[in-house]
Amino acid sequence: MHNFHRPLPFPNHHPEAYLSLAREPVFEPGKHLALEQPTQCRSLTDLGYANSEIQTCASTFGYSNAFRILSSEGVAAMTEVCEAIYDNRNDSLGTGANRLGSYARGAGYRSRFLRDFCDSVDLAEHLSAIAGVELGRHSVPAVACGINYAPDDITRAVDSWHVDSVNFDVVMMVTDPAALKGGEFQVFEGTRREGEALLGTSGEAGGTLQLPASRVSTIPFPAAGYGFLQQGSHIFHRACRLLEKAKRITLIPSFEVLPAHDPDTTNTINMSDWSDPGINAELARHEVWRASARLEQLLDAIQLTDEPQVLAAAIRVTVDRLTQFADKLEAIR
Numbered sequence: 001m002h003n004f005h006r007p008l009p010f011p012n013h014h015p016e017a018y019l020s021l022a023r024e025p026v027f028e029p030g031k032h033l034a035l036e037q038p039t040q041c042r043s044l045t046d047l048g049y050a051n052s053e054i055q056t057c058a059s060t061f062g063y064s065n066a067f068r069i070l071s072s073e074g075v076a077a078m079t080e081v082c083e084a085i086y087d088n089r090n091d092s093l094g095t096g097a098n099r100l101g102s103y104a105r106g107a108g109y110r111s112r113f114l115r116d117f118c119d120s121v122d123l124a125e126h127l128s129a130i131a132g133v134e135l136g137r138h139s140v141p142a143v144a145c146g147i148n149y150a151p152d153d154i155t156r157a158v159d160s161w162h163v164d165s166v167n168f169d170v171v172m173m174v175t176d177p178a179a180l181k182g183g184e185f186q187v188f189e190g191t192r193r194e195g196e197a198l199l200g201t202s203g204e205a206g207g208t209l210q211l212p213a214s215r216v217s218t219i220p221f222p223a224a225g226y227g228f229l230q231q232g233s234h235i236f237h238r239a240c241r242l243l244e245k246a247k248r249i250t251l252i253p254s255f256e257v258l259p260a261h262d263p264d265t266t267n268t269i270n271m272s273d274w275s276d277p278g279i280n281a282e283l284a285r286h287e288v289w290r291a292s293a294r295l296e297q298l299l300d301a302i303q304l305t306d307e308p309q310v311l312a313a314a315i316r317v318t319v320d321r322l323t324q325f326a327d328k329l330e331a332i333r
């Protein structure tokens with residue numbers, strides 16, 4: 001029996017395409033973390049989301065400013081690990097809409113240090129307090145621990161306008177942001193739908209189009225080891241192109257809402273088109289786990305006086321996401 005108040009354990013094996021690092025530091029929360037509070041937060045209401053949309057979310061939290069996450073020892077160890085993984089990053093072609101130039105998803109398969117950092121209870125509790133909702137490390141390993149590197153061709157944006165396929169994520173600067181010309185992280189001060197309408201795009205296909213500067217905020221990163229939290233499924237954001245070739249590494253640990261029967265905006269339908277090894281089994285585990293939690297809740301709620309139509313509606317609501325995901329899997333060729 002799974003504990004729906006804790007993150008789903010990682011699978012007990014991993015796809016062959018991921019090479020584990022032979023040598024790496026051991027993650028020690030007391031040594032590598034230096035968690036501080038953000039000083040500013042924007043809510044979904046501030047960004048213009050309607051109450052009807054917010055009601056489908058587990059939290060009204062939008063995004064925060066950058067706050068310290070890693071100690072100087074943590075930055076040094078994280079840099080060592082991310083640089084070692086660079087040679088085993090995902091193929092830049094054929095994953096999703098090929099939005100990201102250069103990246104390593106599933107980095108927790110490659111590095112025990114990264115996996116333990118992303119799985120840290122101290123980190124999850126800290127982020128939960130900021131978001132005002134209980135968060136746990138994301139159950140899909142491909143996105144639980146992601147690394148973005150600057151593309152070799154700096155005329156390309158590091159990451160174009162989009163919302164994330166996960167519910168919550170941190171964007172943390174691993175390299176020194178002061179050494180960068182360009183490469184800023186920007187947020188659209190509006191709703192996802194508004195941003196997409198202004199660009200004429202949808203989903204993850206943001207392109208390199210511009211939004212009105214008056215509606216765009218740049219998130220300052222004071223130093224390496226600082227990151228910010230966002231409800232990524234609702235924040236329209238991008239990482240700008242570099243103006244000079246430089247090392248720019250960001251770590252993107254993702255989180256989902258707990259307990260597992262609570263609302264979840266993870267976009268498994270979109271992610272099932274990604275080419276990451278094992279991705280559809282990872283997504284199936286996520287949907288089965290969360291449906292199990294909803295079914296257990298329904299089991300406790302059913303009354304012997306419930307009418308057939310009421311029971312049918314409750315069952316359909318509980319398994320709807322799971323059957324939609326199965327339909328999507330069947331359509332994959």
Ligand SMILES: [Fe+2]
Pocket residue numbers: 162163164232237
């Ligand atoms: Fe993103």
